[in-house]
Amino acid sequence: MTYDLALENGTVCTENGLFPANVYVEGEEIRVISSIKEKLPAKESIDCSGLFLLPGFIDPHVHLGLALGRYTSADNFESGSALALSGGVTTLIDFLDPISDLAQFETAIKDRMTAAKDSRVDYSFHVTLAGNPSFSAEEIARSSIAAKMPSIKVFTTYSSSGRRSSDGMIYSLLSLSRKLGFVLMAHSENDEIIREREKEFSRPTYRDISSLRPTISELSEVAMLSLISLEEEGQLYIVHVSSGKTVEALSSLGLDWRRFTKLETCPQYLLLNNDPLKTDQGYLNTYCPPPRTDQERALLQSALRKGEISSIGTDHCPFLNREKWENRDDYPKIPNGTGSLGISFATINTILDGDLKRVSSLLSTNPARIFGLFPKRGVLAPGSIANIAIVDRDVQSTVSRSRYTRSDHSLFEGIKLRGSVETVIHRGKLAFKNGDILLPKASGRFIERENIYWEKGACR
Numbered sequence: 001m002t003y004d005l006a007l008e009n010g011t012v013c014t015e016n017g018l019f020p021a022n023v024y025v026e027g028e029e030i031r032v033i034s035s036i037k038e039k040l041p042a043k044e045s046i047d048c049s050g051l052f053l054l055p056g057f058i059d060p061h062v063h064l065g066l067a068l069g070r071y072t073s074a075d076n077f078e079s080g081s082a083l084a085l086s087g088g089v090t091t092l093i094d095f096l097d098p099i100s101d102l103a104q105f106e107t108a109i110k111d112r113m114t115a116a117k118d119s120r121v122d123y124s125f126h127v128t129l130a131g132n133p134s135f136s137a138e139e140i141a142r143s144s145i146a147a148k149m150p151s152i153k154v155f156t157t158y159s160s161s162g163r164r165s166s167d168g169m170i171y172s173l174l175s176l177s178r179k180l181g182f183v184l185m186a187h188s189e190n191d192e193i194i195r196e197r198e199k200e201f202s203r204p205t206y207r208d209i210s211s212l213r214p215t216i217s218e219l220s221e222v223a224m225l226s227l228i229s230l231e232e233e234g235q236l237y238i239v240h241v242s243s244g245k246t247v248e249a250l251s252s253l254g255l256d257w258r259r260f261t262k263l264e265t266c267p268q269y270l271l272l273n274n275d276p277l278k279t280d281q282g283y284l285n286t287y288c289p290p291p292r293t294d295q296e297r298a299l300l301q302s303a304l305r306k307g308e309i310s311s312i313g314t315d316h317c318p319f320l321n322r323e324k325w326e327n328r329d330d331y332p333k334i335p336n337g338t339g340s341l342g343i344s345f346a347t348i349n350t351i352l353d354g355d356l357k358r359v360s361s362l363l364s365t366n367p368a369r370i371f372g373l374f375p376k377r378g379v380l381a382p383g384s385i386a387n388i389a390i391v392d393r394d395v396q397s398t399v400s401r402s403r404y405t406r407s408d409h410s411l412f413e414g415i416k417l418r419g420s421v422e423t424v425i426h427r428g429k430l431a432f433k434n435g436d437i438l439l440p441k442a443s444g445r446f447i448e449r450e451n452i453y454w455e456k457g458a459c460r
Contacts, residue, residue: 003031003042005428010048010390012380013055013356015365023053025386028427032382046430048390051422054360055380056090056387058367061239061264061313062341064094065115071335073317074407078441080316080341081120082404085432085439087342088363088389088421091377091447092123095153098130098163105143119444120437121426122387124371126151126185131164137172141180148448150182151371153239156221157191164191170225174234181451183371184229185237188221189213189289204331206283209290210274212331218289219246226250229260235454236261237370240315242269242289244299247308259454262310262370265300267340267347271415273297283328284321284409287338301351307358311367312348316341318407339407343399345391349419354393372449390423404437 005025012021012033024032024040034040064080066073075083077094084092094116096108109125116123127144129152135143144152152173154165173184197212198204204212222238229236241247241263250257274291276282285291292300303309317337327333348359368378376385397420401410424432431439 001041003040004044005425006040006042006045007048007053007388007390007425008039008045009036010051010053012053013360014380015357015361017357018052023380023388025425025428028386030380030382030384030386033380046423050392051390052356052393053380054088054356054389054391055364055378055384056389056424056426057088057345057363058091058093058373058377059084059089059314059316059341059344060093060311060367060371061315062092062094063315063317063337066317066337068335071319071323073337074320075316075318075339075341075405076118077116077123078118078120079404079406081444082437083341083402084121085424085426085437086402086404086421088345088391088424089341090121090387090389090424090426090431091373092119092121093126093371094123095126095128098128100130100132101134102139102143109147113446116444116446118441120431120439120441121444122447123444124447124449125149126153128153129165129169131159131162131166133169137169137176141173141176141182145180145182145451148450150449150452151185152182153185153187155187156225157187157189157194159191159195171228171232174229174236175232177235178233178453181453183235183237183452185239186225187240188218188225188238190217190221193217193220203329205329206286206331206334207277209286209331210277210292213288213290215243215245215292215296218242219249222246223249223253226257226261230255230257234260235452238263239313240269240289241265241300241309243292243296244301244303245296247303248299251308258308263308264311264313265304265309266313266315267343268338268411269297269300270304270347270351272411283324283334285338285411286324286331286334286336287315288336304351309362311370312344312362314340314344318405320407321409338411339405340412342402342404343412343417345389345421346397346417346419349393350417354418356393370454372452373447386425386428388425389421392420392422394418395420
């Protein structure tokens with residue numbers, strides 16, 4: 001038999017370790033993984049000598065073309081998916097617009113499907129709730145599962161814009177999550193603390209955001225939700241954990257919280273601190289939760305090394321310099337968000353000192369298991385989708401703004417990292433090589449996800 005594509009002489013990374021191998025692809029799937037010495041015929045061959053083959057990365061947290069009042073995030077699905085490919089990401093999970101009744105659900109699906117049609121990579125969506133919904137927890141859970149989107153996001157803050165879900169709704173959803181087979185995602189900041197802090201500022205600016213949204217607002221809410229999830233044996237995913245103090249507090253509980261709560265963090269919290277907020281361009285560093293102290297950042301990196309973080313998302317949502325600048329003296333009007341798609345691999349590879357087994361788990365295998373994509377994605381094995389990131393583990397690089405983003409700045413400019421993505425295969429096709437995107441827009445597809453039961457997927 002002659003295969004469509006051969007990736008030869010590389011080192012394959014799996015959960016069980018790294019080993020030299022050849023990977024043979026037929027159509028959209030991996031068919032054979034052979035020893036280096038066993039060469040099989042193929043129509044096209046790529047020499048991967050000195051490089052490592054990892055399952056294509058999954059970013060479970062992006063906001064492409066997100067409308068926030070007068071502003072829309074700079075990267076849409078066309079540019080965002082190109083940026084994703086340049087960083088080895090072959091699957092994105094975005095969000096539906098917040099809904100408060102079931103009549104809005106179909107509209108939200110239709111709108112995001114239309115927005116995503118230009119994506120170069122495969123995609124799915126999380127359902128997002130607005131505050132005070134007319135539906136019950138069970139109604140929205142069953143509707144989400146039926147729509148093949150078995151993950152639901154809630155906010156514990158933003159009451160001023162009508163996005164905050166009640167503790168009762170969150171409790172009900174967590175109680176149902178493992179029984180029905182879906183994941184509850186939570187943006188976790190204590191709304192009451194934030195509102196109380198706001199009273200101290202007549203007109204807050206970007207310089208005040210770390211005080212407006214202090215670490216305790218995140219820590220207290222994450223602890224409460226995790227305890228509920230533990231008690232109800234739920235499936236809780238905390239998005240964008242910003243501080244190592246939050247993880248430290250959970251670990252001090254001494255309970256089996258990791259079975260029922262998974263933590264996500266982002267490159268911005270691992271690489272940046274809140275010092276830039278004191279500068280004249282600090283308005284660019286506005287995202288929620290805000291950047292933390294260097295001590296908290298170091299604790300977060302330590303938690304990552306200890307295995308207390310399950311997944312890496314980017315929360316990619318950049319806005320233009322001008323859009324942030326014109327509101328720099330009136331923080332509530334600044335569109336919050338930043339861009340970090342494309343640098344997750346180099347970030348995690350640097351912090352974990354080239355431990356590719358763990359890098360692969362954080363960027364691919366764990367998010368695949370958490371969100372119902374495993375084993376077709378998140379692993380290199382016969383029968384899995386041929387989504388493959390081919391990386392150089394050791395090359396040193398300096399971050400600069402990618403030519404694929406529509407944002408006009410990068411907060412990571414000048415940071416030195418280790419590791420780069422050299423080539424990407426997306427569903428068996430060459431998608432990225434030598435710095436160039438090779439897939440046209442609209443190459444991606446919507447991924448239908450079935451019920452999620454963490455214990456069945458041995459989720460970590």
